[in-house]
Amino acid sequence: MNHSPFTRSRTVDRILVVDDTPDNCLLIQAILQDEGYQVELADSGKEALRLIEQSPPDLVLLDVMMPGMDGYEVTRRIRANPALPFMPILLTTAYDQPSVAQGLDTGADDFIRKPVHFDELLARVRALLRLKHSVDERDQIARQREDFVSRLTHDLRTPLVAADRMLNLMAQGALGDLSDDVQDAIATMIRSNANLLTMVNTLLEVYRYEAGRKTLVFSPVNLAELAQEVVKELGGTRSRSGERAIAIVDR
Template identity: 60%
Template sequence: MSLNNSVKQDRILVVDDVYDNLILLETVLQEDNYEIILAQDSKSALAIVEQSPPDIVLLDIMMPELDGYEFTRRIRQNQNLPYIPILLITAHIYSSVVEGLDAGADDFIRKPFDPDELNARVRSLLRLKHTIDERDHMASLREDFVSRFTHDLRTPLAAANRVLKLMREGMFCSVTPEFAQIINTMIGSNQDLLEMVNTLLEVYRHEAGSKHLKFFPFDIRELVREVTQELKPLAEEKNLDLKVELGEKLDLEPESANMVMGDRIELRRVLTNIIGNAIKFTATGYIDVSLSLDANNVLIKIQDTGPGISQQDQAFLFERFRPGKHTGSGSGLGLYLSRCIIESHQGAINVESEPGHGSTFTISLPK
């Protein structure tokens, strides 16, 4: 079997309400090896696009029912369709290039056109289509690889921790205090690696656009209280004072007071990460978590008495794979993921810090 037989033909949908124009375009395009689909009715053409997306659409602007501009807008508004280049064709000198491009078209050509120019524009748009398809395919492969890779890592890590915990409890042999400490260290290291693997998977889901947030109203005060209570033992182990100021309840109707529209699980992940980091990197002093909100906005501040962060490091703190310079800094993905989650909620996260004077992370969210 020859390699040429396995090469996919590019499918071109040509839409024009004048039959003679369709035949002319078909004749011009037949110079290359394309599969050409002709449609004289714009509504039936739109159905073709939705059922079996072509690789490119050549579209007359002036058509009854759906003109070229509206046809283009409907394609671009359909989130279920892949990227399809659209070349608008018109015989009217007053047709608006601006309106066509704003509607989502990729190129524009006027009749009478030069056949060589038309073919060149089609080839150019098909190259763009192939490049974008290849990029999307690689992104899909990357996400699939990361998903499989992280799953394959999580399973043995979780199993190893179960065995280690049984060992610590003396299920297999007697355990001395020194041996128990070694086991605890191993469990902690496994847990850190497991969290890193989970964070890596979440980062790639966000970057690939496959992370779907679930927005529901929830009590933000209750979430902050829940996270700080869960992390309080970690602060107490280091003799740190974890302070929580939830502010006054708003004088609003009961169903709207202190409620935020968002993905509670993902915002919980952010708070756990930021407050956990504050505890991790603070040797002495306190961590102060404060919540303030009004009718439209939520402001959460996490202040610590840790070593602080230089202005140079602050500039890259929320970038991917940019770990801090503190001892024990992780992969640099936690803060990047937190930024992705907050920005997905149309909010913002930033830091104010000075070396030797602690740090204050501020999370702002719309209600």
């Protein structure tokens, strides 16, 4: 059976449960482990951040109301750390807490009310893990695409640069005297080779632009001069059976 190179490997999802109440941690741990998840526990925001930086989990189940560092601050610090990969954050909050919007604004992805209903908890966990897997797959595709473009442009550049050097040596007479027709043909090949090299470089620039790492800079172009250059390039390749006249109108 053939598998896509982008298929996610079958690994057990890791969930970090953060709650300062041991009974809550142990109960949620038992529920999640019964579903096949790997569960780690933290009893404070500080401990949670230490575990996350040490080994980022696939999902964080985070209590809002904790002494010292609350769930909002933990969420803010996770989202502010550029070294961490994306991980969904599911906040648990009591019914009498009206500031769910605050948690979402700080970077949480979802919330669930206490007391927790197990079916709802598992449904939200599954939904957020699907989001995590989707983001991971997107990032993997982006990395593989970047690697492909980098290798492609390198593999194309190498023979073009070598051809450019050889053609210039020939144009300089390194292989002996050349007739005028051969010199014209070599000059055309040098220009065409340079155009191909420019196209390869442009391919890389287009990818960088699409990836958001490049901005476009527009500059004016004289279309008449561009057309004249194209006509000149094609002039040496016209058929012997006939010629076409091309008029360039400069307005």
